[in-house]
Amino acid sequence: MTRRILVLPGDGIGPEITAQAVRVLEACQKLGLDAEIEQSLVGGSAYDVHGVPLPDETLDKARNADAILLGAVGGPKWDRIEDLSKRPEKGLLGLRKELGLFGNLRPAILYPQLADASSLKPEIVSGLDIMIVRELTGGIYFGQPRGIEERDGQRVGFNTYVYSESEIERIGRVAFEMARKRNKKLCSVDKANVLEVTILWREVMDRLAAEYPDVELSHMYVDNAAMQLVRAPKQFDVVVTGNMFGDILSDAAAMLTGSIGMLPSASLNERGQGMYEPCHGSAPDIAGQNLANPLATILSVAMMLRYSLNEPQLAERIEAAVGKVLDDGLRTADIASEGKRRVSTVEMGDAVLAAL
Numbered sequence: 626m627t628r629r630i631l632v633l634p635g636d637g638i639g640p641e642i643t644a645q646a647v648r649v650l651e652a653c654q655k656l657g658l659d660a661e662i663e664q665s666l667v668g669g670s671a672y673d674v675h676g677v678p679l680p681d682e683t684l685d686k687a688r689n690a691d692a693i694l695l696g697a698v699g700g701p702k703w704d705r706i707e708d709l710s711k712r713p714e715k716g717l718l719g720l721r722k723e724l725g726l727f728g729n730l731r732p733a734i735l736y737p738q739l740a741d742a743s744s745l746k747p748e749i750v751s752g753l754d755i756m757i758v759r760e761l762t763g764g765i766y767f768g769q770p771r772g773i774e775e776r777d778g779q780r781v782g783f784n785t786y787v788y789s790e791s792e793i794e795r796i797g798r799v800a801f802e803m804a805r806k807r808n809k810k811l812c813s814v815d816k817a818n819v820l821e822v823t824i825l826w827r828e829v830m831d832r833l834a835a836e837y838p839d840v841e842l843s844h845m846y847v848d849n850a851a852m853q854l855v856r857a858p859k860q861f862d863v864v865v866t867g868n869m870f871g872d873i874l875s876d877a878a879a880m881l882t883g884s885i886g887m888l889p890s891a892s893l894n895e896r897g898q899g900m901y902e903p904c905h906g907s908a909p910d911i912a913g914q915n916l917a918n919p920l921a922t923i924l925s926v927a928m929m930l931r932y933s934l935n936e937p938q939l940a941e942r943i944e945a946a947v948g949k950v951l952d953d954g955l956r957t958a959d960i961a962s963e964g965k966r967r968v969s970t971v972e973m974g975d976a977v978l979a980a981l
């Protein structure tokens with residue numbers, strides 16, 4: 626059956642990096658992937674044309690797609706839009722919410738070829754390969770009530786940290802399944818010494834553990850997890866946590882690898898439909914200069930093939946091709962180092978295609 630892939634280039638470096646990823650997808654079509662590729666607008670580029678960051682047309686196409694490849698959204702050009710609901714970032718949040726993309730997978734991998742990119746000592750990070758599973762559509766980012774109001778003569782701001790058992794259970798299952806496919810070790814991160822909602826979180830994870838006797842479950846408070854991530858990150862394999870803790874920990878984990886331009890991500894819903902995007906943002910400082918590293922986006926295509934399109938062999942071929950170009954010494958500016966060959970966005974794409 627022909628699968629549908631929707632490409633949303635977005636803003637900043639988004640169009641440049643997705644262009645290279647689309648070339649990789651087209652190469653996969655030649656290698657047997659039965660898929661059609663469509664494009665649409667999201668974020669600031671959609672606002673400029675339609676006056677909204679998530680036009681109905683884009684949302685319709687997204688609902689009908691098996692998988693979505695997103696570049697990045699946002700940039701200084703749109704920072705002054707007064708109506709917050711029209712900011713580019715809302716386009717992305719809207720897509721996540723509308724498609725129910727509750728399961729965010731963020732790998733943090735240190736490529737051996739880039740060991741010198743991390744600011745941590747090699748013995749601490751070499752071989753690092755962590756998968757953070759972050760809940761993406763609940764928690765304090767979406768809890769009700771929320772707002773800013775007058776109380777006793779002054780303004781107070783408040784948000785509510787809410788998780789239902791079923792929300793915890795479904796992200797828990799994603800994490801346990803992931804642990805089962807990897808090294809059978811799962812660490813659940815919470816703040817159960819202070820927050821009731823995470824006492825429930827811990828209870829549900831323990832209950833699930835009984836169904837996955839082959840997976841070793843541990844629990845850690847988020848403050849300790851932050852410390853351990855920097856002190857001895859290789860103790861982690863799969864980490865599962867809520868929306869806000871996951872936001873912070875996955876950014877920290879990404880930086881351990883020292884190369885934000887290399888890290889892909891996936892956001893999945895219950896039907897296995899997914900949105901795939903690099904972990905980094907739209908990098909307005911280097912947009913339009915053919916400087917951006919397209920590898921995070923190309924590796925996001927590999928995740929798409931693995932998690933939404935059931936083509937694990939093509940995913941492996943892409944990952945191997947990326948390994949090959951790194952072995953060959955090709956480097957975009959963000960991962961440049963002495964003695965290596967500096968290449969542009971397009972040249973990096975050329976090299977991956979050749980390797981593929």
Ligand code: ATP
Pocket residue numbers: 638642698699885886904905906907908909910911916917918919921959
């Ligand atoms: P966001 O708010 O969307 O997460 P951000 O402000 O956190 O964005 P990024 O857009 O990710 O930040 O950029 C952070 C820095 O990393 C910038 O200096 C940018 O140029 C650089 N950077 C990000 N992505 C890439 C890439 N693919 N290739 C090269 N440099 C990149």
Ligand code: MG
Pocket residue numbers: 906
């Ligand atoms: Mg950021």
